[in-house]
Amino acid sequence: KEHWALEAIQYVYENKLMNGVGNNKFQPDGTLNRAMVATILYRMEGSPAAESDAKFTDVSAGQYYADAAAWASENNIVNGYGNGAFGPEDPVTREQMAAVLYRYAQLKIYDIAATGNLAGFSDLGDVSAYAANPLKWAVGNGLISGMENGALAPGNSTTRAQTAVIL
Numbered sequence: 001k002e003h004w005a006l007e008a009i010q011y012v013y014e015n016k017l018m019n020g021v022g023n024n025k026f027q028p029d030g031t032l033n034r035a036m037v038a039t040i041l042y043r044m045e046g047s048p049a050a051e052s053d054a055k056f057t058d059v060s061a062g063q064y065y066a067d068a069a070a071w072a073s074e075n076n077i078v079n080g081y082g083n084g085a086f087g088p089e090d091p092v093t094r095e096q097m098a099a100v101l102y103r104y105a106q107l108k109i110y111d112i113a114a115t116g117n118l119a120g121f122s123d124l125g126d127v128s129a130y131a132a133n134p135l136k137w138a139v140g141n142g143l144i145s146g147m148e149n150g151a152l153a154p155g156n157s158t159t160r161a162q163t164a165v166i167l
Contacts, residue, residue: 003028005161012164017043028161035065035088036160037097038078040167041104042068050074056086063088077103094162095131095154098144101166102134116140121152128154 003009009026012018017040021027042048050070053061059069069086072078077100080086092100105112116139118124118132127135131154138144139152143166147153 003161005165008164008167009161012040012167017167018160018164026160028159028164030160031091031157032097032160032163033088034078034086034090034092035063035069037092037100037158037163038068038072039065040163041077041100042071044104044167045071054086055084056080057084059086059088075103075107077107091157093155094144094152094158095128095135097158097163097166098134098138099131101143102137105137112137114140118152121146121150123151123153126154127152 005028009018009028013020013026018026018036021030047067048071050067051074052070054066054070054073056069056073059066065088069078069088073080073086078086102112115133115136118127118136118139135144135152135154144152147156
């Protein structure tokens with residue numbers, strides 16, 4: 001049986017937006033982490049030079065995501081935790097993914113006016129304040145939809161397959 005996101009996974013792999021995780025595996029149900037999301041957007045931009053090294057205490061030069069983290073931070077696409085850490089291995093929640101994509105859309109000067117209604121989701125009260133507008137935008141533009149149970153699941157981790165479908 002084919003994976004539900006096979007076409008999207010082929011797209012992101014063929015377009016060099018996402019690589020496998022080693023041993024010829026994509027790991028579609030694996031969790032997307034902060035280093036991965038920064039790297040994906042960085043690749044979408046053609047891997048531009050960052051003006052400086054990443055200013056995060058937990059990002060060292062030579063890591064596959066170091067330039068991506070620096071670029072994403074410079075462009076206000078990703079932020080650290082306020083203590084100087086980036087958390088490259090930390091999972092990206094669904095609401096964090098919406099916020100990152102929203103900031104990327106702002107960088108690209110895309111139209112961010114279209115919004116969706118979150119009222120129909122059973123867990124609307126679980127949405128963090130910072131993510132409300134980005135989630136409305138992501139839902140309104142069909143980037144993020146509800147889960148099978150009618151929940152938005154804003155705090156759930158984003159999978160690699162979900163990311164491929166969004167892209």
